[in-house]
Amino acid sequence: MFFAEEEEKKNAEKKEGLGPKLLESRTILLAGQVDTELAEKVMAQLLVMDSISNDPIKMIISSNGGHVDSGMAIYDMMRFVKSDVLTIGAGWVVSIAVPIFLGAKKKHRYALPNTRFMIHQPLGGAGGPAADVRIAAQEIVKIRKKINEMIAEETGQTVEKITEDSDRDFWMNAKEALDYGLVAKVVTSMDEVK
Structure with a gap:
């Protein structure tokens, strides 16, 4: 038990130490589930980095998606700041993480060779009175419709092709995402990200 607590404390300290280094290198790591907390963190980082200078900001994305409105807030903030935001797909870019990835201008969208992308219909769950379910x-x-248009x-x-492809989970590897128009370049080194 003591060992596990010590290990957790060391890991937390390591993560805290990364913050200033990522800020200095103008790099945002968007990893895991997209939710309100992650959106708040990413938007704050974008605003802080943009207030320091208008040099490009690199956003590395490895996400299985999550809350649509939180993802759209990140997308809007990426477009709102003056700095160019360069997105780099790593691992997987899935569901609402795809529109976030598309928050970068086409020429600034990169993927590592083993990145996988997936588009699909938004998922939702509703309960309660029939009128609420209908709404x-x-x-x-x-x-x-909005995401397919984006x-x-x-x-x-x-839009018809996107609607058809996203009717079910539609997976693409990095090369297929390049051919599809999601990615501008598949890269193997940070030196290739400009």
Whole structure:
């Protein structure tokens, strides 16, 4: 028990030590589930880095998606700041992480060779009175349309193709994502990210 607590404390200290280094290198690590807490952290980092200078900000994304509105808040903030944001897919970029990834201009979207991308319909769960379930279903349809339009605009694909592809989980490796228009370049070194 004591060993586990000590190990957790050491890991927390290591993570805290990374913060200043990532800030100095203008790098944001967006990893894991997208939720309100992660969105708040990422948006704050974008604003702080943008206030320091307008040099590019690198955002490394490895996420299985999450809360749509939190993801859209990150996307909007990426577009809001003056600094160019360069996205680098690492591991997986799934669900709402794809629109976040697309928050960078096309020429600034990179992926590591083994990154996998996945688009699909937004997921939702609703309960309660039938009227509330109907309202929730209508909102999911609106969100799906909005996200499909965003992906189409950023990739050059038609909305119809995005709608068809995202009807079920649609997986792409880095090369396929490049061909699809999600990614500008597959990279193996940070030196290739410009």
